Amino acid sequence: QVTQSPASLSASVGDRVTITCRTGQTIADFLNWYQQKPGKAPELLIYAASNLHSGVPLRFSGSGSGTDFTLTITSLEPEDFATYYCQQTFISPPTFGQGTNVEI
Amino acid sequence: QVQLQESGPGLVETSQTLSLTCAVSGASISRGGSYWSWIRQRPGKGLEWIGYIYYDGTPYFNPSLKSRVTISPDKSKNQFSLKLTSVTAADTAVYYCAKVRVGHSTPFDFWGQGTLVTVSP
Numbered sequence: 001q002v003t004q005s006p007a008s009l010s011a012s013v014g015d016r017v018t019i020t021c022r023t024g025q026t027i028a029d030f031l032n033w034y035q036q037k038p039g040k041a042p043e044l045l046i047y048a049a050s051n052l053h054s055g056v057p058l059r060f061s062g063s064g065s066g067t068d069f070t071l072t073i074t075s076l077e078p079e080d081f082a083t084y085y086c087q088q089t090f091i092s093p094p095t096f097g098q099g100t101n102v103e104i
Numbered sequence: 105q106v107q108l109q110e111s112g113p114g115l116v117e118t119s120q121t122l123s124l125t126c127a128v129s130g131a132s133i134s135r136g137g138s139y140w141s142w143i144r145q146r147p148g149k150g151l152e153w154i155g156y157i158y159y160d161g162t163p164y165f166n167p168s169l170k171s172r173v174t175i176s177p178d179k180s181k182n183q184f185s186l187k188l189t190s191v192t193a194a195d196t197a198v199y200y201c202a203k204v205r206v207g208h209s210t211p212f213d214f215w216g217q218g219t220l221v222t223v224s225p
Contacts, residue, residue: 029208029209030208030209030210031209032209032211032212034212040217040218041200041215041216041217041218042151042200042212042215043215044211044212044213044214047205047208047209047211047213048208048209048211049209053211053213085150085151087151087212089209089210089211092164093153093166093167093168094153094210095153096150096151096152096153097150098150099150
């Protein structure tokens, strides 16, 4: 089980945003984060809990290991309003959290 | 830059077989280092992994769909396909193909734009 919180949040440009993902079993750092905008495919942001995917802005960061993980956006930009998903890949099948909708 | 593009019918009748193809450019499905995956997203819902294949054709499937899913490579065209049999309304979804990097945390690093498949009664 992969549980994300909150399910949605309201924020403003420039805000610091934190999204949490919790798993039912320990998964080391086999945790990835994705961003999805309406009508678009998800895009990889963070892999292995804390590694920034190529081309992803430095305002995105990830942390955590074991069962508790965090995605942080240090200063929200207009293009960051989207839905964010975490994904565990330690236990088969790989599963995604239910998503966090970041809205204005 | 790796690019993936899904194609196939947007409408499938109940109990029939859903068939989609994913064309890959910028990477070879014949080389190791990546899995080639299908994922779906039901309307207004989250993401569900369907399965993937490795370059040698070894498949891995979600147990919840395993009995109905086939994923096959076409190395001559650098593409891979999805077949889902006995579809119902619950299979209506946007279907994505994706490249999955082999290694630590196996991230899904490149995705197609997705294609909506509706199952009609």
